[in-house]
Structures are given as C-alpha cells and as structure tokens.
Amino acid sequence: MRRGKLVKTIMLTERQKYDRQYNQQHKEERREYDRKYKQQHREEILAKKRQYYKANKARLNALSKEKYQQYKLEVLSYYSVKSYPICARCEVTDMDVLCIDHINGGGHKHRTKIGCWGICSWLKRNNYPEGYQVLCANCNLKKHIREGK
Numbered sequence: 601m602r603r604g605k606l607v608k609t610i611m612l613t614e615r616q617k618y619d620r621q622y623n624q625q626h627k628e629e630r631r632e633y634d635r636k637y638k639q640q641h642r643e644e645i646l647a648k649k650r651q652y653y654k655a656n657k658a659r660l661n662a663l664s665k666e667k668y669q670q671y672k673l674e675v676l677s678y679y680s681v682k683s684y685p686i687c688a689r690c691e692v693t694d695m696d697v698l699c700i701d702h703i704n705g706g707g708h709k710h711r712t713k714i715g716c717w718g719i720c721s722w723l724k725r726n727n728y729p730e731g732y733q734v735l736c737a738n739c740n741l742k743k744h745i746r747e748g749k
C-alpha cells in the first residue's frame with residue numbers, strides 16, 4: 601500500500617516536471633488554447649463550478665472562514681503595538697471586535713475599491729504597507745466621530 605503510494609507520487613512529480621517544461625516552451629500556444637477552450641466551454645465550466653460549490657458548500661465556506669481568520673490573526677498581529685492583536689487605544693484584545701484602521705482616514709473609499717475579500721488579505725498581498733493600525737470597533741467609531749477620519 602505504502603509502496604504503491606510512493607510510486608504514484610514519483611510518477612506525478614515526473615509528469616508535473618514534464619508538464620511544466622512543456623508549458624514553458626509552449627507558453628503562448630498554451631495560453632491561446634486555454635483561452636479558446638474556456639470561451640467555447642464557458643457554460644459547461646460555470647455549471648460544473650456551481651455544481652461543485654453546491655455539493656461542497658459547507659466545507660468550502662468553513663475553509664474560507666478558516667482562511668479569513670488566519671489572515672486576520674496574521675495581519676492584526678503585524679499592525680498591533682504588541683505581538684498579538686490589541687487595540688492601539690483601549691487595549692481590547694477580542695478578535696471579533698478588532699479591525700484595521702486607516703490612520704489618515706479614507707477607509708470607506710479603500711474598502712469599496714478592494715472589494716469583498718477584505719482589507720486583511722489586501723494588506724498581506726501588498727506586503728504590509730504603512731499607514732494602518734489596529735483599533736476596536738468602539739475606538740474606530742469614536743475616532744471617526746471626533747476626528748472625522
């Protein structure tokens with residue numbers, strides 16, 4: 601059993617190496633073929649995706665939530681004044697109420713622009729740019745009311 605599995609892994613790796621090399625040598629052809637295929641089978645592909653999502657809805661949603669929580673923890677820890685997620689003003693540590701604050705305002709505009717995956721994944725993808733801090737929902741609202749940003 602174990603031996604069979606090992607052989608399969610090696611074969612897969614060889615196949616992957618070959619595919620990678622082939623795709624590298626035929627990059628443009630490959631891209632054009634993929635584009636045409638997707639165009640010709642658009643409805644079929646979408647139907648399969650919908651079917652897959654429907655069949656695995658709970659698992660996919662749980663995975664997505666888990667991934668989001670992981671991103672949130674990483675990003676909030678990075679922007680916190682301590683090594684763990686904490687509000688910069690009142691020191692609340694409840695992850696459910698902590699959020700990323702745009703230090704100089706403009707948060708609403710930015711959120712509208714980057715879409716639904718959220719600020720946490722955006723910050724991670726953009727190598728943690730400066731200008732952000734961690735605030736709890738209360739401090740964030742107070743800041744908005746008192747300072748207008």
Ligand SMILES: [Zn+2]
Pocket residue numbers: 687688689690691692735736737738739740
């Ligand atoms: Zn706070």
